[in-house]
Each structure stands twice: as C-alpha cells, then as structure tokens.
Amino acid sequence: MLETITYSLLNGLLYGMLLFMLSSGLTLIFGMMGVLNFAHASFYMLGAYFAYTLGMYTGFWVALFLAPILVGALGAMTERWGLRHVHQHGHVPELLFTFGLAYVIEELVRLFYGTLPMNYRMPEGLDFTLFTVFGTSYPAFRAFILVVAVVMFVGLYLLLKKTRAGLIIQGSLSRPDIVAALGHNVPQVFMWVFAFGTALAALGGVVGGIHFVTEPGMAFMMGPIVFVVVVLGGLGSIPGALIASMIIGILQTFTLSVDFSIAHVGAWFGYAVPPDHLFATLWYLDSTRIAPVLPFLILVLTLIFRPRGIMGKREA
Amino acid sequence: MLSTHDLHAYYGKSHVLRGVSMNVQPGEIVSLLGRNGVGRSTLCKAVMGLVAPVGEVRFKDQVISGLDPHQIAHRGLGYVPEDRAIFPGLTVAENLELGKKKRGQTGRWGYDEIFERFPRLKERMEFPGEVISGGEQQMLSMARSLMGDPECIIVDEPTEGLAPKIVEEIAHLLTDIAAAGVSVLLVEQKLSIALKISNRVYLMGEGRMVFEGTPQELHDDPEIRKEWLEV
Ligand SMILES: Nc1ncnc2c1ncn2[C@@H]1O[C@H](COP(=O)(O)OP(=O)(O)O)[C@@H](O)[C@H]1O
Ligand SMILES: [Mg+2]
Numbered sequence: 001m002l003e004t005i006t007y008s009l010l011n012g013l014l015y016g017m018l019l020f021m022l023s024s025g026l027t028l029i030f031g032m033m034g035v036l037n038f039a040h041a042s043f044y045m046l047g048a049y050f051a052y053t054l055g056m057y058t059g060f061w062v063a064l065f066l067a068p069i070l071v072g073a074l075g076a077m078t079e080r081w082g083l084r085h086v087h088q089h090g091h092v093p094e095l096l097f098t099f100g101l102a103y104v105i106e107e108l109v110r111l112f113y114g115t116l117p118m119n120y121r122m123p124e125g126l127d128f129t130l131f132t133v134f135g136t137s138y139p140a141f142r143a144f145i146l147v148v149a150v151v152m153f154v155g156l157y158l159l160l161k162k163t164r165a166g167l168i169i170q171g172s173l174s175r176p177d178i179v180a181a182l183g184h185n186v187p188q189v190f191m192w193v194f195a196f197g198t199a200l201a202a203l204g205g206v207v208g209g210i211h212f213v214t215e216p217g218m219a220f221m222m223g224p225i226v227f228v229v230v231v232l233g234g235l236g237s238i239p240g241a242l243i244a245s246m247i248i249g250i251l252q253t254f255t256l257s258v259d260f261s262i263a264h265v266g267a268w269f270g271y272a273v274p275p276d277h278l279f280a281t282l283w284y285l286d287s288t289r290i291a292p293v294l295p296f297l298i299l300v301l302t303l304i305f306r307p308r309g310i311m312g313k314r315e316a
Numbered sequence: 317m318l319s320t321h322d323l324h325a326y327y328g329k330s331h332v333l334r335g336v337s338m339n340v341q342p343g344e345i346v347s348l349l350g351r352n353g354v355g356r357s358t359l360c361k362a363v364m365g366l367v368a369p370v371g372e373v374r375f376k377d378q379v380i381s382g383l384d385p386h387q388i389a390h391r392g393l394g395y396v397p398e399d400r401a402i403f404p405g406l407t408v409a410e411n412l413e414l415g416k417k418k419r420g421q422t423g424r425w426g427y428d429e430i431f432e433r434f435p436r437l438k439e440r441m442e443f444p445g446e447v448i449s450g451g452e453q454q455m456l457s458m459a460r461s462l463m464g465d466p467e468c469i470i471v472d473e474p475t476e477g478l479a480p481k482i483v484e485e486i487a488h489l490l491t492d493i494a495a496a497g498v499s500v501l502l503v504e505q506k507l508s509i510a511l512k513i514s515n516r517v518y519l520m521g522e523g524r525m526v527f528e529g530t531p532q533e534l535h536d537d538p539e540i541r542k543e544w545l546e547v
Contacts (some may be wrong), residue, residue: 164419171403171414178401181364183389183417183464313404 003134008253010133014142016249017149018211021204022222023229023241024156025197031173031236031312033190034091035083038098040201041223042105046071047202048209048218049109052120060123067206068199075198079191102219109216118214145207152200156238169193173236174313228295232302234312243310248295255291317342317499318363318393318468323371323381325355325362332358334523335371340468345490345500347510347531349545350520356503357398359520360470364388364395375468390417394466398473398503400457402445409441411456415463423465424496430459433492451482458489468499475506487513507545511535519544 026040050067051060058066078101086097122141129137160166168189171179180186205218212218229248233240263284266272273283302309319339325332332355340346350356361367365385373381380388389395403411412430431438434455440448445456454474461469471490475483487509494500504510510517511531519527519534521544527534534541 164413167406167410167414170406170410174404175401177366177385178395178397178403179414180385181366181389181395181397182415182460183386184414185384185386187384 003136004257006133007136008257009250010138010142011257012250012253013246014145014211014249015253016246017146018204018208019222019226019229019249020149020242020245021152021208022201022226023233023245024152024238025193025200026226027230027233027236027238027241028169028173028193029190029197030230032169032176032193033087035087035194036091036095036098036227038095038223039078039101039105040098040198041219041221041226042102043071043075043198044201044205044208044222045109045214045216045219046074046105047205048120048214049113049118049205050202051206051209052118052214055120064203064206068202071202071205072195072199076191076195078198079194083194084187084191102223106216106219113216115216118209120209120214122210141210145211148203148207152203153238153242156200160238165189165192225295228299230309231299232309234309236313237309237311240309240311248298251294252291255287255294258287260287261285317344317376318501319374320359320363320369321372321374323359323362323369323373325358325367325369327358327367332523333362336520336523336525338518338525338528340499340501341515342467342499343494343497344515345494345502345513347502347504347514347517348520349504349507349510349517349534351545351547352505354520355523356520357472360395360397360472360501360503363470364393389464389466392465392467394461394464394469394498396454396457396461396469396471396474398476400450400453402453402456404444404446406445407441408437408443408445408448408456411445411460412437412463415460417464421463421465423463425459425462425465430462433489434459451478451485454478454482454486455489458486458493462493462498466498468501469493470501470503472503473505474502475504475509483509507534507541 022041022044026037029035029037029040047067050070051063054063054066082097082101083094086093126141126144128140130140130143131138160170168179168184172186172189176186209218225248229241229244232247233242233244261284262282263272266283273280277283317340321337323333323336336359338348348356348359358367362369363373365380365383365388369381371381372379375388375391375393378391380391403414406414436452437456437459440452445453448456458471458474474486478486483506490500490502491513502510502514511534514531517527517529517531517534518525519540526544527537527540
C-alpha cells in the first residue's frame with residue numbers, strides 16, 4: 001500500500017508539473033484577455049516535434065532551448081496576425097479560431113510526420129536511475145522534468161512580481177483598459193505574453209514528448225485537462241495553476257493506480273450489492289474507470305460552486 | 317487644449333453621445349454636470365479611446381480620435397475613472413509605479429510632489445490597493461494618473477460615495493493640481509463642489525450639451541437646473 005502511495009505521489013507530482021508547464025501560460029493568456037486558447041496544447045505538441053527534429057542536428061540540450069523559442073515566435077505571429085483581428089469580433093469567433101487552429105496544427109503534424117509515434121528519446125546523459133524506493137526505480141529524466149518545472153515556476157513568479165513588465169501584466173489581469181489608459185501598450189504586452197505562454201507550453205512538450213509519446217494525438221490528450229487546471233487554479237494566478245496542477249495530477253494518478261470501488265468499502269462492513277442490482281454498475285465501478293471523468297467533474301463543480309477557482313481574482 | 321466637435325458614441329445600437337461639442341482651455345477646471353445615465357462617463361471614455369469615438373476629438377491642436385488609448389495617454393491626457401480602478405493584488409506603491417509611462421519617468425510629479433499633496437498615501441505605500449479606504453483609493457487613482465505627467469486630466473465623479481470632509485479635501489486637491497498647470501475636466505453630480513472650484517461648467521442631458529457657462533450663470537438659472545439637474 002505504502003508502495004503504491006509513494007509511486008502514485010511521485011508520478012502524480014510529475015504529471016502535475018507537466019500540467020503546470022502548459023497551464024501557466026494559458027492562465028495568463030486567459031486571465032489577461034479572456035482568450036480561450038484551444039490551440040494551447042497544440043503548441044505543446046509542436047514543442048515536442050520541433051525538439052525531436054532539431055535534436056537530430058543539434059542534440060537535445062540545444063533543442064531544449066531552441067524549440068521553445070521557435071514555437072514562441074510562431075505564437076507571437078498567431079497572436080499578431082490572427083487572434084488580434086479575430087478578437088475585435090468578440091469571444092465566439094476567437095474561440096472558433098483557436099479551435100480551428102488546433103485542428104490545422106494537428107493535420108499539419110500528420111502531414112509532415114505521419115501518424116506513428118516518433119522515436120524521440122531522452123539524452124543519454126539523463127538515462128540512468130536516480131534512486132530506488134520500494135523496489136521501483138526513479139529515472140533521472142523524471143527528476144530533470146521536475147527541476148525544469150520548478151525553475152520555470154520560480155522564474156515566472158519573479159518575472160511577475162519583481163519586474164515592470166510583470167506589473168503591467170498583473171494590472172492587465174484585472175483592468176486592461178485602465179492599464180492602456182495609463183499609457184501602456186496592452187496589445188503589444190499581450191502578444192509577448194502569448195508568445196511566452198506558448199514557449200512555456202513548448203518547453204513542456206520538449207520534456208513531455210519524451211516522457212509520454214510524441215504523436216499527433218498528444219495535443220488533444222492534454223488540451224482539455226489544461227483548461228480544468230486553469231479554471232480550478234483561478235484565471236491569471238500562477239500559484240493557483242501550480243496548486244491545481246498538483247491536485248489534478250496526483251488525483252488522476254491515484255485513481256488510475258489504486259484499484260478501488262464502493263464495493264471495497266461495502267466489503268469492510270460485510271455488505272455487497274448483488275451483481276444484477278440496479279446500482280451494481282455504480283457499486284462495482286472501478287476507480288480506474290472514473291479517472292478520465294474526474295477532472296471534468298471537478299471543472300463542472302468548480303464552475304458551479306467557486307467560479308473564481310482556488311486563487312483567481314475574477315470569475316471564469 | 318482639449319476639445320470635442322460633434323462627437324457621437326454607441327454601445328451596440330444604443331446611441332449614447334449625440335453630437336457633443338465642448339472644450340477645456342489650459343489651466344482651467346471645467347465641470348461636466350448632468351443626471352445619471354446622460355453619457356458623461358461615455359464622453360470621458362470616448363475621449364480616451366476606450367469607447368470608439370465617432371466625430372472629432374482634438375488635444376493640443378492635434379486630432380486624437382482614432383488613436384489607441386495608450387497613444388492618447390502618451391499625448392498627455394490622464395484619466396481617473398469613475399470606479400477608481402485600483403489594481404487588486406498590487407500595493408499602493410505598485411499602483412503608483414504603473415502610473416509612470418516608462419521606467420524611471422521623471423515628470424513634474426515625482427514621489428516627493430505626490431506625497432506632499434497626498435500625505436495619506438505615503439503611510440499606505442505597502443498596503444494592498446484593495447484594502448485602503450474609498451477616499452484613499454480615489455486619491456491613489458488621481459496620484460497614479462499624475463505620475464504619468466499629464467497636461468490635462470479627466471476625473472470622473474471623484475466624490476461619489478465619500479464623506480463630506482474627504483469631498484472637501486478632493487476639491488482642494490483638484491484646485492491645487494490645476495494651479496500646478498494641469499487642466500482638469502471634472503465630471504460631477506454635486507453642484508456645490510462644481511460651482512465652487514470650476515472656471516466653466518457644461519450641463520449634459522441625454523447625450524448632448526444643454527448648457528454652457530460660468531458657475532455664476534448656472535447658479536442664476538434655476539430653470540435650467542430644475543430641468544436638467546435636480547431630481
Ligand atoms: N458598457 C455599456 N454597454 C451598454 N450601455 C452602456 C454601457 N455603459 C453605459 N451604458 C449606457 O449608456 C448611457 C450613458 O451611460 P454613462 O455614460 O455611464 O452615463 P453617466 O456617466 O452620465 O451616468 C446609460 O444609458 C447607460 O446605461
Ligand atoms: Mg458616470
């Protein structure tokens with residue numbers, strides 16, 4: 001039991017950190033301009049593919065920096081020449097735009113790379129076991145992902161709290177109109193936030209593509225969950241995104257790895273529901289089957305009972 | 317200094333400003349009076365570019381209608397919105413810092429000048445902007461706008477919901493700011509303060525100007541006041 005708990009905690013932490021890499025950028029984009037960017041996870045996917053391709057020429061360590069920069073530049077262009085025009089027509093066209101973009105990116109990836117998973121591997125320098133607990137080994141690469149995420153969190157936090165650009169972004173999270181009236185070029189700041197946010201997602205992809213698999217479906221696997229994190233954490237809040245990522249990450253890993261159902265509780269009290277009973281499906285429902293729904297259940301409940309999320313300043 | 321000529325503004329289909337012409341001369345305090353909902357705040361926003369202006373707005377002999385809000389601010393217009401718009405989560409000091417258009421901007425209004433006129437803010441510098449009193453928030457919003465060194469400020473209903481003593485203080489501050497060479501366009505509902513401190517007054521009714529004159533002229537015209545101001 002302790003073994004399962006340690007194992008799930010470690011893996012949940014890792015999954016949570018990957019979620020955080022995606023949601024930190026999205027929460028700023030969402031919080032600042034109310035832009036529901038459905039294509040955010042597509043930039044995560046591009047990060048993985050770019051790093052894979054670049055890595056063949058430059059090696060992993062250069063690609064680790066170069067891929068996010070390239071994807072960030074694509075993000076800037078998407079904002080400047082796409083979103084900014086659509087934004088003027090309101091939130092619905094904007095939403096459809098990012099929705100379409102997500103499909104375009106996925107199809108382009110299929111076109112260039114095919115549908116099969118890429119042979120995108122971790123660098124040899126990180127391919128060793130860091131430590132072993134309860135007989136399960138913990139690979140160094142996972143620890144590396146954690147380090148990248150922590151550095152990212154600290155960097156983002158300092159950027160927002162200690163720099164003038166951070167002040168402008170924070171002000172824009174609540175009142176972009178007033179920040180503009182004070183003489184700050186809010187659309188330009190937003191373009192940078194969008195570029196930076198997509199670059200962070202790409203960084204997540206560079207490491208996530210190795211940890212999971214790099215294939216065209218990877219964006220749609222992460223996309224919806226990242227929205228759950230952003231809403232649960234509270235729009236525009238980086239610490240909120242971190243906490244929510246951890247909650248969702250650990251919760252999902254736990255429900256997946258622990259074989260549990262209400263029947264177990266019943267069994268402790270010596271009670272069981274017959275298999276042909278009306279509620280038998282629910283009674284014997286295994287936690288591993290609840291796992292995929294759980295984040296979205298949390299999303300719905302958050303929106304009903306606490307629309308501000310854990311640390312948000314305004315409602316979703 | 318600042319003028320509008322046949323200015324219109326819309327929210328969707330609703331036609332809120334219906335041809336407004338007015339002007340503010342250098343060093344003047346001009347009050348814009350009117351009942352709630354006649355479009356005074358919309359006029360402020362249209363001048364600042366926060367609501368699309370249809371018609372002409374000029375500032376220092378240049379057309380500014382059609383520019384983005386940040387460009388208008390850079391021309392030298394300051395805006396103190398009706399709801400004060402203090403950034404939550406930021407301290408008083410950080411709110412003031414955002415008033416500067418550039419890092420280290422040194423205009424006529426540095427921290428020394430601000431603290432001299434707004435001594436209450438000095439004691440509150442490290443407080444979160446959302447916990448200070450309404451009067452202090454109003455002063456913060458005014459001070460923040462002055463940090464950007466404007467030549468003219470638009471102050472939308474600064475005395476709303478404040479105690480008489482603070483209203484007095486704000487009236488005094490506005491006179492002081494104007495004396496320092498910043499023109500003031502003051503939106504008010506309270507006749508008393510407007511009559512006391514302004515050089516000229518405009519009275520607005522349903523999207524257009526219905527009176528323009530000196531405070532004395534408005535004071536002497538109970539008919540106009542009754543029709544467009546008193547409730
Ligand atoms: N954002 C908005 N959307 C739609 N209508 C608005 C909006 N803001 C104000 N209005 C309407 O425009 C009219 C003028 O409002 P406003 O300029 O705020 O008046 P005032 O400041 O004189 O009280 C009112 O009828 C108000 O209901
Ligand atoms: Mg108003």
